[in-house]
Amino acid sequence: MTSAFLLFLLYIPVIYGTASNSLSDCNAVAAKFDTTCGGIAASSVTAMTGVNVTCSSGFTSTTCPGTYSGSVCVFSHKLCVTCSGSSPVTIRVQSNGLPRYCPNVPVTLVGTTIDFTVNFNPDVNINSPVHNPSSASALYGIVCNISSQMTVPSVSNFVLNSGSASVSTLAGVSIDGVSIENVNSANNVDPFYPPDVTLTERVDACLGHPNFQSVYHYHMASGCAVNRPSGSISSCTGTTACNTNVSNYGISLFNNNRNLTVIGVAKDGHVIYGPYYSSGSEVNDMSLFLQ
Template sequence: MDVPLIVQSNGLPLFCPNTPATIKELNVDFEVKFNPNVNVNSPVQNPTTSSQLNSIVCNISSQASVPSASNYVSYSSSGSLNTLAGISVDGVTILNVNSANNVDPFYPTGNYASELVDACLGHPNAASNGYHYHIASGCPLNPPTGTIGSCKSTPACNASIANYSISKFSPYRTLTVIGIAKDGHVIYGPYDSTGAEVTSGFDICNGMFYDSIGNYAYFATRTFPYITGCFGPGNYPSFLPSCTTNKPAAYTKSIYAGK
């Protein structure tokens, strides 16, 4: 059964972020089919070369369009949702993982500097001053009170933002909803229903077939693209993206996706 989902948010977090500029309200308003049926044998993203993979997952604009099966309609009257990947459970936007330079914002290749975020792993967009995430944050599930620091001033975060991100989900070692993607698929935290951290079983989009009835969702991981890098399902090539120094070990099918 098709279930339409209307997503509306002003983009403001449930806590006081640590940002260099005053954040502004956004107008996020879209409709999408919730949890559209997809099939591992019919990938939406199917790169066969490294350059094709990079053009998908190392591309800030790759999530501007949504698969037709999602019946996505934008009602937003201001700003652009082109780089929107999804919405967190606290209403904060989750943007495409890439920086404006089309590299990992936290573990970039080349001579690019890592982007700065606060201890909730968010920061404002330079154009709109809209606060957003590129990596999973524990703050939507347990909003901090008072003043929060920067990632740089938080030793564990400064040492490894990827490990710090996952550590904040220690109290939630089961399937935990942390957001909804723009294509209507659920975004879960880093643990599956058995309490195991998801370190394999995902495709190039960070999506995984996670149960026996064929449901597909995105999972937070400690490797690029952290939440989702494209709208899946994707395929499972032997090559990896070249825009990050924090690559996954491999793309592998889950037990529910078949061999």
């Protein structure tokens, strides 16, 4: 068995991951986003046409990210995802970071400007990792570091377009335009299961919350991006299932989408999927090993 395995490695010294990255593939992914631009890239996020979101409760004159009148907050959701080129195909993501629903945020919320272009779903060589830690401490410095995704692999040809805000801690953008931030909190620990429970992040029932810059974002997949809620939503602590086990709750938000579901695009151009395979089975450590 060992000899056969070694022989196999001798004949395949380099392993590549070939992705589906044609223009039609890119357009199919772009169509999953809740866009407001009519399929044509805007000159800027500021100039982009948006869709108004009206929230009759949950905001004040100081926390509303738009206009506030008579206890009603109205803000604009802006999102544009477009594809172009042939070899390579590129995808441009433009968003003001605000969802198309009313989040539960008891503090100030503001829009942002996300605008980047990147090669769509670039092929990867898994024998040339972006990081190559040689010790446990080096691995810790990568995994437990909110800035670990600051640098995008060169194969992605990432370009931050003029006028965009910093995306140093950005992992990707959800199909509802909300930022998907690094899996770590600002304390460089798991936001939901930190070693010190006092560092647990406070989120709403859609698993989103504002950062220090008052920008709403996710740290994990949110089913609200796929199944948009209506009306007011509760906090996670005010939602029994979320407060009891946020991990199981997060997966349960995809109960109506037990298939391979596009939930966003990563900053390196790769597609982000939800917690289920096309077979309907849940993604977990064992299933990843068996793929």
